[in-house]
Amino acid sequence: MADCSYHPGKDAVGACVSCGxxxxxxxxxELQEKVYCQPCANKLFVAKTEAQPAKVETAPVQTGVSGAWWLLVILPFxxxxxxxxxxxxxxxxxxxxxxxxxxxxxIWGIVLSVISVVITIIFIALLTLGYLSIEGMEFE
Ligand SMILES: [Zn+2]
Ligand SMILES: [Zn+2]
Structure with missing residues (x-):
């Protein structure tokens, strides 16, 4: 087996898919199941982060809202x-x-409300039609 191009004396375990x-x-x-040497991996990483500057700028706005607000929507359901x-x-x-x-x-608040109303209507309908029976309750 050949030696590492960067560390003479160390056994190589593979070849960089970018520079060989x-x-x-x-x-x-390893990046996306491909083997790279460190300089190539660094180059790829820099190219990737430079390619999406717009996303980095909007990120602080996205984190300004806590996910805890979702509890207000989901818990009442x-x-x-x-x-x-x-x-x-x-x-x-x-x-x-x-x-x-x-x-x-x-939107989710409205959707969950509609779902719970529909479930309630179905439940009451089943009760009045006699498909369900709860002890002590008569619907006839
Ligand atoms: Zn090495
Ligand atoms: Zn390389």
Missing amino acids: KMVCLACRT FFGGWSWIGGLIAWAATKSRDPKKAHSML
Whole structure:
């Protein structure tokens, strides 16, 4: 086996797919299941981060809204189905900082409310039609 191109005397374990130089265990870098030497991996990493400057700029805005607001939308679903109120509150509180997230919380609040109303209607319908029976309750 050949020696590492960067560390003479060390056995190479593979070759860089980019420049073809031999690499040892210490300087072998795997990116997306391909083997690179360290200089090539660094070059790829720099190229990648420079290619998306717009995303880096918007990142602080995205982190300005806490994920805890989702609890306002999801928790009410299990306690009476007033998710749309929670969604409305979460939307009003977060829309200036993260309109996209605020919008999706409002939509989910409404969707969860509709789901719980539908479940309630189906449940009552099944009860009145006699498909379900709860002890002590008569619907006839
Ligand atoms: Zn290389
Ligand atoms: Zn090496």
